[in-house]
Amino acid sequence: MAEAPGLMISAPSSGTGKTTVTLGLLRALTEDGLTVQPFKSGPDYIDPAFHQAACGRPSFNLDGWAMGADLWQAITHRAAGADICIAEGSMGLYDGVATRGMQGHGSSAETAQATGWPVVLVIDVSGQAQSAAATALGFRNYAPDLPFAGVILNRVASARHERLTRAGMERAGLPVLGVLPRRGDLTLPERHLGLIQAVEHPDLDAAIAGYARFLRDHVDLAALRGAAAGKDLPATPSALPAPPAQRIALARDAAFSFTYPHLLEGWRAAGAEILPFSPLADEAPAADADLVWLPGGYPELHAGRIAAADTFSEGLRRHARTRPVHGECGGYMVLGEGLIDKDGTRHRMAGLLGLETSYETRRFHLGYRRVVLETAMPGHAPGAALRGHEFHYCTILDQPDAPLARVTDADGAPVAETGSVRGHATGTFFHLIAAENHP
Known part of the structure; x- marks a missing residue:
């Protein structure tokens, strides 16, 4: 069956802005007329509701530690008929557990490798400039065979800050797919388990629409779409889990x-x-x-x-x-x-x-x-x-x-x-x- 092209939105760590980028990208691509299938890498039950609010399609978790090959196949087949898949990573790109599970250690990098979705690394460049390229290059080279699309620079303070940071990325040979200026109103409300629930957000649709406008102004959406890739979907998907009652x-x-x-x-x-x-x-x-x-x-x-x-x-x-x-x-x-x-x-x-x-x-x-x-x-x-x-x-x-x-x-x-x-x-x-x- 045809491939499911996609991108993995990840970061060096939590708190760098990957959720904002994911939600804005889901909405912007949907507004452009694409059928967008969202996914979440790892065991998160809050983010998928935000994804669905952004693009109108249910979002599904992919988890290399907890899921076997049959369930993984059944879930990735949800991408059938979509123009592009957008997956949001958990924590840092390579973060997982020490002991291998049913398919892997549960990291976002493993999800990207298994699906063929190139990584878009969202980097918080606050307090650094060219040095950010060393971080990005380390993530790029840590697993040389990992599909990698490029970086989005987040929380850029000024035009000069952008020039210096871009210079470092150019020297490292890393494509810059977007530059997001520092803004204090882009943080979603949080609680002790992470984000508040989507149903509790006082004006979620307006917030997501704002993220989409922000990404349109500061991210090369055409380049992102062009970087999307993926592996072929199975012709006959496995079944999802059976119900415990009628x-x-x-x-x-x-x-x-x-x-x-x-x-x-x-x-x-x-x-x-x-x-x-x-x-x-x-x-x-x-x-x-x-x-x-x-x-x-x-x-x-x-x-x-x-x-x-x-x-x-x-x-x-x-x-x-x-x-x-x-x-x-x-x-x-x-x-x-x-x-x-x-x-x-x-x-x-x-x-x-x-x-x-x-x-x-x-x-x-x-x-x-x-x-x-x-x-x-x-x-x-x-x-x-x-x-x-x-x-x-x-x-x-x-x-x-x-x-x-x-x-x-x-x-x-x-x-x-x-x-x-x-x-x-x-x-x-x-x-x-x-x-x-x-x-």
Whole structure:
């Protein structure tokens, strides 16, 4: 099948402006009449919603540590019919974990190598000029066979600063694809897990439109389009993950939104019915649902409203008497007995599990997770090996129920957050990405 030309927008580190560049590029190319397919390299469940807002197409994660070849093939096939793919990297270009996963270490460079999408390196040149070329050249030469399109210089202070920085790039033989002047209004609002959610942005469409205008003024869009390349797509794609039930009541609002897009796409493609409901609006899950699924999100910001949502909690408990309920991270916390917010106030949660969590004393939990189930969870039998990612700041005060799984990090070290099971209720701190035996 024809190739899927694309670009990987990456950087030496986080905080250099690659999200702004990605969103502006997605919108500008869409405005030019192109069908643009966005992707996110790595385990991020916030950025894809911003990508979709920018170009109108669902964005999908590609993850070399957590995904096997079949799932990777199924997700890259989402590019079929697109004119160009734009992928946003995670952290720095070569950042990943030490131990190889199902395809690699999880770096953006591996994603670019596997897809053939040349790297556009966004460099924050604040406080330097010609020296920025040494950084860019090091990234270019660290993996000589990595496809590389060029650099975009960000936060350039003046015309003189641009001339000096360009001179360094020319000496290094690196194409300059754009020069972005320093502006203080280009930063998206952030929270402890990164960006705020797309649904929370006060004027997201206007912000993205502004990024697109900014890129048109300062980036060579024609050169970027000309640099796009890629490898051939498979003629027959593999299937996306199968649904864990036929009728799935899915919590969906500002407190529950962290679900990987490829999972929902797979569920729908296999004919499952997704029945969204809002705990924050005190809605109960559909009475005829086969499964209730509570994704992660920010329940700690809305704990008082969740505790007061009697229709939601009663409907959840009624469902759990006879049918499965599963919670991921924030959803897991809501299935527990109580959640203490950052001010020290305890809020009573659903009580389907004994978990007690606290944000009063924050503790950082971050990383890939490999999971072997001790008992069944929706869609997966005991003994199944799963891959996922954990990212939260809560402290566990009590986790009294039977463990759901044996959990290790990317390097095989045991992780104490084993998840829980009680009756029909299960919960995990990791966000599921893939089963090791997919499909």
